[in-house]
Amino acid sequence: MLFSIVMPVYNSGLYLSEAIDSIIDQTFNFEENIEIILIENNSIDNSKNICEKYATAFPNNIKIIYQDTPNVSLARNNGLKFCENSEFIAFIDSDDKISPNAIAEVLKFFKKHTDINLAVLPLFFFDNKNGEHSLNYRFKSNKNIVNITDNYSSVHYHIGGTFFRKKAIDRLGISFNEQMDFWEDVLFINTFLIKEQKYGLIPDAKYFYRKRKEENSLVDTSWYKKNRYTFLLKNGYEEMIKRSLEEYGEVIPYIQCLILNHVKLFIIQKNNNLIYEVLDETEQLEFFRELYKILKYMDEKLIINQKMKTYLKEYLISFKRWGYPVNKLIQIGKIENEKVVITSWRVNKFSIELTVSLSNEESAIKDENNVYISYGKKFIRAKLNEQTQKNIVIWKTTVRDRKYSSYQLKIPLGVIFFRFIVEKDNHYVYLQKVNVLNKLFKRLIRI
Known part of the structure; x- marks a missing residue:
């Protein structure tokens, strides 16, 4: 098939049909050009039955992989193995959806830009939250190519709506870290970009990201898991630092911005106190030590240029200089x-x-x-x-x-x-x- 869509499925029965239908109903002919790889993660709702219904209806286009252990990284890796003859691969979550013209616009982009191996759609929220993602500003300029060594603030995180040339994934030999169930997509995407340096923007199509009313997505629940803290710093942030050092001999500004734009989530008001609920004192100190090591690689000028409140910038710079606890704050606000x-x-x-x-x-x-x-x-x-x-x-x-x-x-x-x-x-x-x-x-x- 020309396009393979990899979709991990776990207890998403309420939304799964909408996600699959958004792919079937593309303006680009589905039965001739698109396949969906459903990786059923041993759901306990009706997700399995829905998968089988669609596979029966479209036996040449929809395949099911049955996986005993719910693991999103393992699911995506297993999905990749089933896409051997595909030219393009995308990952769409089973509770999200894409606009009807998405795949047609992606193909048009890749045909025009034969040297670009990754392209992304703008992200819009729906269901319990409306509006668009703050990083959509990237799509509102006249540029449709981002060079991460020049446009280092144009960071990319989300695997949903990200399309790859399959041959580039094969050439780089990358896969998802199966020990991670959070930020694994950021690591995959940006390991790719550290090597490739460029990615494309497709402003005329949309990826719709569902914010669930019940707030039980992996992103929503991750703050209450221990691996959201030191484990993420070591296996996410530090891994990106390591790969940048290996490729460029420095932590390039793009990787610094990628980390800084994400690390602010730890210190915003609704999240920063959770560390004392989730981690014991020893674990807290370990987390703060790791964060101090990471911030040492961050340029203070880049911290100041981040889109965040001034007091967050002051705190990060103070932490970078003196570590935890922060007993004095620099003052950059007026x-x-x-x-x-x-x-x-x-x-x-x-x-x-x-x-x-x-x-x-x-x-x-x-x-x-x-x-x-x-x-x-x-x-x-x-x-x-x-x-x-x-x-x-x-x-x-x-x-x-x-x-x-x-x-x-x-x-x-x-x-x-x-x-x-x-x-x-x-x-x-x-x-x-x-x-x-x-x-x-x-x-x-x-x-």
């Missing part, structure tokens, strides 16, 4: 870049009462800073909101003290603009001007 957010409001007869907070992304107001409000010709001291604000904490280090972040205002009706002014080091720092009408209008629209 108070003047702090954002002002209206959190509540109430209109009285002649005034508007507002509760206003600083986002604490860039910096933090301290007790030695006087804070003022200016509107018209008025210049008055801001009234601190006595309600305690929750500090921003990463691995037991307070990265933003929010004690002085929230204020209560009372401004006359008719005042359209106001701004915060912070007294720092005997001079005034003017924060952004706030348009009251614009803020209130947006809140009314949401209501």
Whole structure:
């Protein structure tokens, strides 16, 4: 077959038909050009029956591999073995789907770019989450080829919607790490790219990634598994570092960005405290030691250039310099870049009462800073909101003290603009001007 689609299947009976149908219903003739390799991982729902129904309906196009042990990496490797005569191979998860024109667009790309051996589709969420992946910005320029040595911030992670020339996989002799059930696809893709250096972008088709309502996908549950921590650092991040050193004699910026863009997931607010639930104290220290080793390879300028909140960058640089625990933080954020957010409001007869907070992304107001409000010709001291604000904490280090972040205002009706002014080091720092009408209008629209 021209195209082989490898699809591991495990307890995805609710979604499997939709995934398979999206391949059968391609604008590019399915029965003549496409085969699906279903690797049934001993599901306990009706997935096996669904696989067999489709294999019966399309005996020349749909094959089933029965695998006793649920292991996504083993499943993909087994699927690859059944694609010996294929020209192109793709991996689609059994709860996802592709747009009807996807394979036609992929073939058009590969025919035009005969020197490119990997091409990817933009990723869009559906089901319990809508919108598109943050990395889709890559598809919105005029370029359809990424050279990782030049465009090092254009990192690629997701195996779904990634198409390979089979001969290139064979030539490189790569396979999925069967000890890994998370990040195994990142390792596979980027081992390929370290060698190939280039990949293609196909903006006119789509890969649809399902965010399940029950939140029981491998990605959702991985944070509660021990191998999501030190095991991932050693077998994922460090392996990429090793392969870059072997190929280039350095950790190239692309691999640094690949790791940095992912490592931030450990320290964002919803995840960073989980380490204390999942790992014991010895395991925690091992994880922090491994992370310190990895961050030593990261250029601080690249950390600063990452798309993440300033306090996350400050924490990573501080960790890179001094390790865990982080007892002091470098400061790269500036108070003047702090954002002002209206959190509540109430209109009285002649005034508007507002509760206003600083986002604490860039910096933090301290007790030695006087804070003022200016509107018209008025210049008055801001009234601190006595309600305690929750500090921003990463691995037991307070990265933003929010004690002085929230204020209560009372401004006359008719005042359209106001701004915060912070007294720092005997001079005034003017924060952004706030348009009251614009803020209130947006809140009314949401209501």
